[in-house]
Amino acid sequence: MCWGNVDLIGRPDDEPTIPPHVQVVRSVRASGDTKTRKSRRSVALAPRAVRALKAQAARQKALWDAAGRPWDSSVLVFASESGTQMDAANVRRGFRRIAKRAGLDAGDWTPRELRHSFVSLLSDSGVPIELISRLVGHSSTAVTEEVYRHQIRPVVQDGATAMDRLFPDSAA
Known part of the structure; x- marks a missing residue:
């Protein structure tokens, strides 16, 4: 760019x-x-x-x-360093160096995985999938949902929360 x-x-x-x-x-x-x-x-x-x-x-x-x-x-x-376009190996090396300075064990991580993290974090914070899909340049939400969005929370709570709101416990 x-x-x-x-x-x-x-x-x-x-x-x-x-x-x-x-x-x-x-x-x-x-x-x-x-x-x-x-x-x-x-x-x-x-x-x-x-x-x-x-x-x-x-x-x-x-x-x-x-x-x-x-x-x-x-x-x-x-x-x-010479002002030319970086190749994939340079980008990965730089990414791992930055991750290490941040105290992260990047192991075999690649910068491409940040795209999955971006989608997953936005989704977890309530951003609509249609907007996320537009942000990452997908032509539809299918790839965003099926490939890039990963469950962050270990327990899906939406159903239980909605049911409690719909049917409040009278003993509470």
């Missing part, structure tokens, strides 16, 4: 407002295109992501300035 696809300011004065966001327009697929047209989307950035990306841009710009290279929007947001 290039910096040209990242908007760290948004348009807060527009009606409706447009938050800081990233445009998902490319893929790691051989063609470079997203899997489906629905996969192309703009996704709003949380304030912590905006702060992290601003820090990343400042670090990169300082490196480019020190090297005497002009900065432009085609610069990759996350690049190898």
Whole structure:
């Protein structure tokens, strides 16, 4: 992803407002295109992501300035040390290094598994599956539900909670 696809300011004065966001327009697929047209989307950035990306841009710009290279929007947001696109092995190594610094035993984890965690955490916190599916770029909810969403809580409580609400215990 290039910096040209990242908007760290948004348009807060527009009606409706447009938050800081990233445009998902490319893929790691051989063609470079997203899997489906629905996969192309703009996704709003949380304030912590905006702060992290601003820090990343400042670090990169300082490196480019020190090297005497002009900065432009085609610069990759996350690049190898030489400024080129990172390969899968570089991404996995970096991911495991960050996980280790965070005190996590990443073992054989891959960054792809974060997509499953994202879907599962959103689902567990009550975000509708249709919205989650749109966020991850799925053309329908089926793949989101069947492949990416995993049960986090060991006991499904929804039925018991609903029944207690419908039929309150008069002895309580």
